[in-house]
Amino acid sequence: MKLSVKIAGVEWKNPITTASGTVNSGKEYSPYIDFNLLGAITSKGVSGKEWKGSKVPRVTESYGGMISSIGVQNLGVEAFIRNDVPFFRRIDTVSIVNVCGHDIDEYCHVASRLTEAGGIDMLELNISSPSMPGGPMHIGHDWKSTEEVVRRVKAVTNLPVIAKLSPNAYDIVEVAKAAENAGADALSLINTLSAMRIDIERKRPVLGNIFGGLSGPAIKPVAIRSVYQVAQVVKIPIIGMGGIMRAEDAIEFILAGATAIAVGTANFVNPRASLDVLEGIEAYMEKHGVDDVNDLVGAAIL
Amino acid sequence: MKELFQAEVVANQLIGGEVYDLYLRAPKEVEKARAGQFLSVFTGNPSMILPRPLSICELDKIGGVFRIVYRAGGDGTKEIAKAVAGDYLGVLGPLGTAFKVNKAHKNFAIVGGGIGVPPLLELSKRIRHEVPGSKISVFLGFRSKYQVILEADFKKYVDHIHITTDDGTYGTKGNNIAVLPPQGGFDIAYGCGPLIMLKFLAKYAEDKDIPCVVSTEEHMACSVGACMACVIKVKKGNDWAYVRVCCTGPVFDAKELIWE
Numbered sequence: 001m002k003l004s005v006k007i008a009g010v011e012w013k014n015p016i017t018t019a020s021g022t023v024n025s026g027k028e029y030s031p032y033i034d035f036n037l038l039g040a041i042t043s044k045g046v047s048g049k050e051w052k053g054s055k056v057p058r059v060t061e062s063y064g065g066m067i068s069s070i071g072v073q074n075l076g077v078e079a080f081i082r083n084d085v086p087f088f089r090r091i092d093t094v095s096i097v098n099v100c101g102h103d104i105d106e107y108c109h110v111a112s113r114l115t116e117a118g119g120i121d122m123l124e125l126n127i128s129s130p131s132m133p134g135g136p137m138h139i140g141h142d143w144k145s146t147e148e149v150v151r152r153v154k155a156v157t158n159l160p161v162i163a164k165l166s167p168n169a170y171d172i173v174e175v176a177k178a179a180e181n182a183g184a185d186a187l188s189l190i191n192t193l194s195a196m197r198i199d200i201e202r203k204r205p206v207l208g209n210i211f212g213g214l215s216g217p218a219i220k221p222v223a224i225r226s227v228y229q230v231a232q233v234v235k236i237p238i239i240g241m242g243g244i245m246r247a248e249d250a251i252e253f254i255l256a257g258a259t260a261i262a263v264g265t266a267n268f269v270n271p272r273a274s275l276d277v278l279e280g281i282e283a284y285m286e287k288h289g290v291d292d293v294n295d296l297v298g299a300a301i302l
Numbered sequence: 303m304k305e306l307f308q309a310e311v312v313a314n315q316l317i318g319g320e321v322y323d324l325y326l327r328a329p330k331e332v333e334k335a336r337a338g339q340f341l342s343v344f345t346g347n348p349s350m351i352l353p354r355p356l357s358i359c360e361l362d363k364i365g366g367v368f369r370i371v372y373r374a375g376g377d378g379t380k381e382i383a384k385a386v387a388g389d390y391l392g393v394l395g396p397l398g399t400a401f402k403v404n405k406a407h408k409n410f411a412i413v414g415g416g417i418g419v420p421p422l423l424e425l426s427k428r429i430r431h432e433v434p435g436s437k438i439s440v441f442l443g444f445r446s447k448y449q450v451i452l453e454a455d456f457k458k459y460v461d462h463i464h465i466t467t468d469d470g471t472y473g474t475k476g477n478n479i480a481v482l483p484p485q486g487g488f489d490i491a492y493g494c495g496p497l498i499m500l501k502f503l504a505k506y507a508e509d510k511d512i513p514c515v516v517s518t519e520e521h522m523a524c525s526v527g528a529c530m531a532c533v534i535k536v537k538k539g540n541d542w543a544y545v546r547v548c549c550t551g552p553v554f555d556a557k558e559l560i561w562e
Binding site: 022023024027028029031032034052053056058059060061063064065066068070073216217265267268269270271272 | 377521523525526
């Protein structure tokens with residue numbers, strides 16, 4: 001049975017990674033799960049300088065999901081290279097770092113510093129987080145700015161670049177095409193959906209940042225739809241994500257056109273979720289007589 | 303390897319206004335746990351995906367049982383309140399930092415407010431057992447008589463207990479900070495409860511020049527330190543930073559925190 005997939009020329013031993021921001025850089029969940037067994041691991045967002053993050057509360061639950069605004073709290077790229085990259089390197093899997101910025105210069109700075117420092121296999125551009133203090137990132141909502149950030153980052157790195165896109169964009173298909181034209185090597189679909197909740201006793205928004213990103217099983221159908229649409233218009237591979245809780249969800253993404261998938265919020269529900277997904281995919285392939293997971297990619301597209 | 307485990311519900315009963323007394327059997331995990339830590343408990347309802355961080359009220363290491371006293375205030379804890387003996391709940395833990403006890407201290411002030419009271423019971427028990435010659439004074443504040451919990455349990459381990467209620471229906475009317483002795487006399491103060499109570503306790507400790515240890519709470523998602531949701535402001539040189547309540551805390555030295 002062949003489980004390995006190729007994303008932008010990088011071989012993953014299986015099609016599973018973690019979604020950015022859900023396992024930090026792996027340290028905290030390492031007592032619970034052997035990350036060596038995954039196809040890749042994707043870090044939290046890393047910015048140029050320290051970002052202090054959003055006001056509390058940063059998270060609230062909603063039916064079948066959660067809304068969070070962390071605001072990409074991190075110590076900046078130099079601290080990441082010092083503290084996190086050595087740990088990342090020790091994990092025997094493909095390492096992906098999620099790159100953030102307030103402007104395109106900051107994305108380029110982070111990308112070039114990570115490239116110089118070495119030890120990283122791929123970069124994922126977070127141009128679509130809906131949960132930033134001061135309002136959502138708009139770069140990924142517009143095809144023109146998406147094209148510009150991808151083109152400029154590609155110019156400063158030789159690492160494969162994955163653009164992470166948002167269904168909050170007016171037309172995710174146009175944005176995906178723009179990212180591909182600008183040289184993106186792969187796409188991550190989807191980021192969280194812009195959302196909010198109100199505390200009816202206090203008559204105030206629940207989250208400190210007012211708005212956050214909705215994740216979890218509630219958003220899966222939106223994510224499947226996005227992958228299905230985008231897979232038909234781009235040639236670059238898609239990493240599908242958004243509410244994957246179990247193998248059946250992951251298989252839906254693959255059939256919709258994703259070459260790989262990421263497990264995010266499910267890590268909070270069960271730290272072993274990503275490995276359970278992997279085992280479930282193997283069981284599905286056995287049951288359906290599928291020898292190569294790549295044969296399932298896009299198989300449901302009409 | 304650590305794992306998400308299923309703990310058997312031994313009992314889960316209402317003991318006061320919205321407050322439930324839950325006993326969970328998990329012998330291996332109880333063995334590792336210390337006063338001040340918490341468990342992240344799943345509701346069992348798949349529409350509520352996140353676990354609820356619940357502080358540990360008592361550890362029965364012989365029986366292999368956690369005692370958790372929690373308020374069923376939100377949707378998730380109301381769901382947990384439906385569990386009956388024989389049910390199983392998914393649990394992560396024990397998690398977070400524990401209360402440190404220094405045997406050089408003899409005179410302890412323990413200050414709890416509302417649903418912040420439970421973790422102080424295991425702390426009191428631990429001090430009683432580990433610190434010979436200790437004198438433990440407990441100051442517990444509640445909204446009303448109907449909310450008063452664990453008084454009889456504390457009496458087993460402490461020398462002096464003072465209860466206040468906001469409306470005066472039980473104990474002294476007013477808040478528990480107001481009944482702390484103005485002359486002091488304590489070697490250390492421990493607190494768990496609303497931030498405003500902790501803030502005034504920290505000020506009391508500062509005035510008396512004694513250490514103050516507080517246990518805090520914040521909305522959590524992963525509860526193991528990965529998601530960065532449950533943060534609290536601490537001093538960092540001349541600046542400040544958010545640190546994680548679930549793993550850097552929930553127990554902090556009050557001097558580290560920035561009170562707003």
